[in-house]
Amino acid sequence: MYNWRKLIDKLFTYMVIAVSIVAISPVIHLIITVLLNGTMVIVKTGINFFISLPPTPFSKDFGGIAPAIVGSLLMTFISLPITIVLGLFAAILTTEFPKNTISIVIDTIAKSLASIPTIAVSMIVYTIIVVPMRSFSALAGSIALTIVSLPYAYTYFSTTLRSVPFIYREAAFSIAMSRWSTVLKILIPVVRRGIVTAILMTLVRILGETAALLFTAGRFRNGVTISPLAPADAIPLLIFDFVLSPYEIWRQVAWGASALLLLSYMVIFFTVKFLVKEVKL
Amino acid sequence: MLSRKDKLFFMSLLPLSLSLLAILIISIAVIGIRSIDSISFFGSKLYTMNVWDPEAEVYGLLAPIAGSIVTSVIAILTASFFSIPLTITIAEYLKGSTKNIVSSIVELMGGLPTIIYAVWASQYLVPFLKQYVMDPLYSYLSFIPLFSCKPITGFSVLAAGISIGISITPYVTALILEAYQSIPSIYREACYGIGATRYESIKILLSLARPAIIAALVLGFARSLGETTIAVATIGNSMNLNLCLFSPSYTVSALIASQFANAYLYPYAESVLYAGMLILVIISILLSLYGSTTIIRWRSRVIV
Numbered sequence: 001m002y003n004w005r006k007l008i009d010k011l012f013t014y015m016v017i018a019v020s021i022v023a024i025s026p027v028i029h030l031i032i033t034v035l036l037n038g039t040m041v042i043v044k045t046g047i048n049f050f051i052s053l054p055p056t057p058f059s060k061d062f063g064g065i066a067p068a069i070v071g072s073l074l075m076t077f078i079s080l081p082i083t084i085v086l087g088l089f090a091a092i093l094t095t096e097f098p099k100n101t102i103s104i105v106i107d108t109i110a111k112s113l114a115s116i117p118t119i120a121v122s123m124i125v126y127t128i129i130v131v132p133m134r135s136f137s138a139l140a141g142s143i144a145l146t147i148v149s150l151p152y153a154y155t156y157f158s159t160t161l162r163s164v165p166f167i168y169r170e171a172a173f174s175i176a177m178s179r180w181s182t183v184l185k186i187l188i189p190v191v192r193r194g195i196v197t198a199i200l201m202t203l204v205r206i207l208g209e210t211a212a213l214l215f216t217a218g219r220f221r222n223g224v225t226i227s228p229l230a231p232a233d234a235i236p237l238l239i240f241d242f243v244l245s246p247y248e249i250w251r252q253v254a255w256g257a258s259a260l261l262l263l264s265y266m267v268i269f270f271t272v273k274f275l276v277k278e279v280k281l
Numbered sequence: 282m283l284s285r286k287d288k289l290f291f292m293s294l295l296p297l298s299l300s301l302l303a304i305l306i307i308s309i310a311v312i313g314i315r316s317i318d319s320i321s322f323f324g325s326k327l328y329t330m331n332v333w334d335p336e337a338e339v340y341g342l343l344a345p346i347a348g349s350i351v352t353s354v355i356a357i358l359t360a361s362f363f364s365i366p367l368t369i370t371i372a373e374y375l376k377g378s379t380k381n382i383v384s385s386i387v388e389l390m391g392g393l394p395t396i397i398y399a400v401w402a403s404q405y406l407v408p409f410l411k412q413y414v415m416d417p418l419y420s421y422l423s424f425i426p427l428f429s430c431k432p433i434t435g436f437s438v439l440a441a442g443i444s445i446g447i448s449i450t451p452y453v454t455a456l457i458l459e460a461y462q463s464i465p466s467i468y469r470e471a472c473y474g475i476g477a478t479r480y481e482s483i484k485i486l487l488s489l490a491r492p493a494i495i496a497a498l499v500l501g502f503a504r505s506l507g508e509t510t511i512a513v514a515t516i517g518n519s520m521n522l523n524l525c526l527f528s529p530s531y532t533v534s535a536l537i538a539s540q541f542a543n544a545y546l547y548p549y550a551e552s553v554l555y556a557g558m559l560i561l562v563i564i565s566i567l568l569s570l571y572g573s574t575t576i577i578r579w580r581s582r583v584i585v
Binding site: 016023028033092123127128236255265 | 294386
């Protein structure tokens, strides 16, 4: 009887560990293959990969993904500040007035918004921005990215702010600081690492989002523009189109772009990891 | 009651904070209004028939809706098969730096842009699944309706479900792990106190966490319903409705991703796609609210 129970215990342990190894092996395979295939393309093209236009299906050269890089940077540049301000304001409101009805409503809404499929956001922005403006634009893409990442930014900021012990607030109030200066001079500086982390995690959301850009940004790949009102391209969008295309050369470019995206993601991830112990994306 | 100064502070925060509310209202309103046309024209047939014929102006979304649900069910089965053992390994068997590395890998997986999963799944996972899972299942078990058709390219409901399942595994794992680790240690001590082995105490702790685990799976299901890029890259994209898991099909979001760009050419096509999305959005919001409130309620009951 005793041995029988011990045997089951052992078997269970081995099985659980075996399945766990199977569970994390896909991501290791993924990282290795994407980096191998992708860096090969980038090394072959060299600096051209970052400064030239994508190839035509039958050209010999890989070309580059300059429009996608510029477009991604431009849309991130527009949407990140807006997302941070909106998310931070909402997070301050709900942490400072946790029992207020409006705070509870905002908290629930953030959860519902996060569950809306991102392709739905793309369709919504298409109707309210692209159709009235009669053109795809980097601006429409940025708005879609903001809507997609706002609930996440809100959650990151409010978890961070909620981690400040109440005694800090009491100390600030006892020397008659106003509520605004308490937030700006005490609470945010106390958790500045957490705030930086929250900003970086929002950046990851914005950089990697594909579906929200499908019907908003346009797919302008014949040149580089930095006008927010002109159609633009983005790295995930280019990967999406090229990897599913029948042309071998486009699939190669998609590998290169994927490696670039993966590398930038990993750089941000390890920076965050360096700042805080546990990361929850 | 708020004092005058507090009220001022509150009011200064309010306008920007309400952006979340405004976005939710606008989103649902836009999708609702845009789908009215097709719902009033086609009625319930829109959801019970299966056709996509813009030339003849007949549409029915049964295949993509069924595809979405079946894909998500496979995804959540895959995710629970992986994430429960992963939770146990991280929480029970690993210590120190190995634990750090493994949980870092899970965190790294969780934030990975889905497009990268899509690239990898379409180039490596689908051929792998075709050769080592679908072909053997077809040759030995083809009398079961689920496995009754010959896998041709490998791009299929099963491939999409497993690919999405792998991508949501870290999310589900994080939720289950959080719940599992928040169980107070007195329960574990009680288990060891009556002489339970580790396996027996894990079984008891898991049954204690069951409501939270189910809620985590519901949240994962909601997330996989809306997954677009991986679905488009692996499901094979065809308006197909049959029981076999090896045949290509559509999910609602994959259908939209591939048809929306040209839909404005036909009078009802755009509206039909919005109507499909309406169903998806309603289901996702309800499931995610159910899931998150269940977890909160479970936590307040277990942790005293």
